[in-house]
Amino acid sequence: MQRRRGNQGLEADHGIDHLPSPSTRRRRRHHSSANDSLGKQSGYSRCFICLLFVLFFVVLILEFQVYLMIGVSNFTYTDSTASTATNNGDGAVTQINTGNADDANNKSDLKQKTQTPTKLPTKVAHHSFQPTGKQQRWRVKAARRDSDANSKYWKTHTPDPVPPLPPNTDPETGAQLPPVIAYVTTLTKCGPKHRGGLDGAAVLLHSIRRNSHGWVPMQEQFDKAKLPTDKIKGPQYGGHGGRYRHRAYVIVDPMASPNNLDRSGECARFLQKIGYTILHRPPLVPLFEVNDQGTDIGNQFYKELKNQGYVGIQRPNDGPTAPRPGVNPTRLQMYMHNDGCCGYTELLKLHVYGMVEHELAVHLDFDSLLLRPMDDLFDAMLGKGDEATRRSTLSLAKLPRTKKVDFSKPIDAAFTRDYNSVGAPSLDAPVGYQGGFLVVRPSLEVLERYRTILKRGEFLLGPRDGWAGKHGGFYGDVTFQGILPYYYEDVAPDGEHNEVELDRCIYNQMADNPRKSSYKFPRATPLDPKEMGFRDMNICRDGRKDCSDTDCQRIHPKDSITTHFTFCKKPWDCSEGLPGTVASGTCLGLLKEWYGIRRELEDWWLLPSSDNSRSFYWNYKTISEMQISRAGTLNSTQYFGYCHGIGPEGYHRLVEPDIPR
Helix, strand or coil, X not given: CHHHHXXXXXXXXXXXXXCCCHHHHHHHHHHHHHHHHHHHHHHHHHHHHHHHHHHHHHHHHHHHHHHHHCCCCCCCCCECCCCCCCCCCCXXXXXXXXXXXXXXXXXXXXXXXXXXXXXXXXXXXXXXXXXXXXXXXXXXXHHHHHHHHHHHHCXXXXXXXXXXXXXXXXXXXXXXXXXXXXXXXXXXXXXXXXXXXXXXXXXXXXXXXXCXXXXXXXXXHHHHCCCCHHHCCCCCCCCCCCCCEEEEEEEECHHHCCCECCHHHHHHHHHHHCCCEEEECCCCCCCCCCCCCCCCCCCHHHHHHHHCCCCCCCCCCCCCCCCCCCCCCCHHHHHHHXXXXXXXXXXXXXXXXXXXXXXXXXXXXXXXXXXXXXHHHHHHHHCCCCHHHHHHHCCECCCCCCCCCCCCXXXXXXXXXXXXXXXXXXXXXXXXEEEEEEEECCCHHHHHHHHHHHHHCCEECCCCCEECCCECCCXXXXXXXXXXXXXXXXXXXXXXXXXXXXXCCCCXXXXXXXXXXXXXXXXXXXXXXXXXXXXXXXXXXXXXXXXXXXXXXXXXXXXXXXXXXXXXXXXXXXXXXXXXXXXXXXXXXXXHHHHHHHHHHHHHHHCCCCCCCCCCCCCHHHHHHHHHHCCCCCCHHHHCCCECCCCHHHECCCCCCCCCC
16 A cells, blocks of 8 residues: 555656546546536635625715715814803804805806806706605704704803993993994804805995994095005995994804814804904704703703704694695705705894894895995884885885885884795795895894794695795795795784885895796896897796886996895806896996905005004005905906906905904
């Protein structure tokens, strides 16, 4: 046996072929075939397992992309203090709370040449929607997470009190001083895309300042400072003060709090620096039920917020406003979370009703501008002067849905309607209030009624018929622009309020076209319909046969009191003002006024303050950067040197001041 094995090994070592017998060859072929079969099966199994791993990772990546698209916030509130946040002075940007149907519908290419009108793009704007399937699971999770993060903030914080107002009498002369009007705006988020809106907030504040009591015209200020008058280059309208004093506030969501140590707090800190007063405010009602995790039970305010419930908690189970069969229980909340520009945080604007320290409160978006004082409106709302004067000086709308105003008593609210968001124009079509402009007499009772509206959540879906089945089907219907008309026209007791619809060409002027366009979104009237690719249709958006008396795109800027940059696009986008349309002249005039007021603001920041303390701009480097920002080459007569090209990339940002004034 040993020799046989040795011989086999020797034969192998010397490369001698060993010829097996036929039976041995058959056995070997059988075993080889079996082994090949097993090898193939093992290879198939390995490939199948690898394929499963690849599919698993592909699914993970796709779900992660969906996770990013739904905007799940990884935000963690980081506070520089461990106690209640109370701040005096601050401002902020919402997303930037310039969310209107007109903004969503005006995403046209800003890179076209200034004098060459082109066909407008066909990009579809994003609107609120009802997520389904897998997307719904992720989006509901994201919405709940945002709601929980907001609620968690209020465990250790309380709303900021309104700082005491200045005296009602002049300390030197003893003369009676006019009321202080609260100018309010909102900040819900702060990120790189919101930086242009910061400039809008700064210019808005200066437009308020220069049209309020106590303002000294810039010419006189330059003369007093003994500066050359030829350096004055600024706006054409207003700027001579007004009959009412002012104070500017920013209602801030915790996500954009100035106490946040990261970049999310930069917007509020900047606006606080230039003169805004910060007011942290919670939602009137949490969007979802508060998910109380951990052992920390929170402060008393948190307990009260938790006890308020959540949106829809008091929804009736039967009757005309009960949920319709088949509608997902979270559908309304998800609509609110995704609605308009800012989702559910858009309803922070309702806190304007809580400014009871002031006789009147005005809410404006950051892309708004005061061209002249609103004194006539304030007089009418406060019942000052004789009735005939109030009636003759106030510019009211004269439209089918306009309510008759009783000038014998004070006015509770003033607004403009957003006819551009009406889908199917008719005399009976529901129309929302424009969300960028609202003037009210503050009332805590009214604020509580809005809280009740949210807890009842009587917004009919499936189909989307709106609040009580009457106020819906337009942009922002589920939040601010829809809840306002629902309150004044359905909820408020008959005869309790005396609200007015203002002429939207005079107040909150957007240079909008009163007629429907053949384009999918509202558009200005084209000078050459064939060249522009769209035309006006013979359909008025307010349902009338003739709407030429509300053709705001043809109104000269000198005739308007406030403006809202929606159709004309944003000044910080170096807009060319809708070339090729009849609105071009109006838009260019309004945009030019914005750049002029920015120029005046910078000049004012260079002047020493009234007590001869340092000005806003005093550091040589800062002043040099400010001068460079005025060196833009794009039509300096129109853009005042703040642009070197059309589009946001061609805009020169406002240089941050050195110290508060």
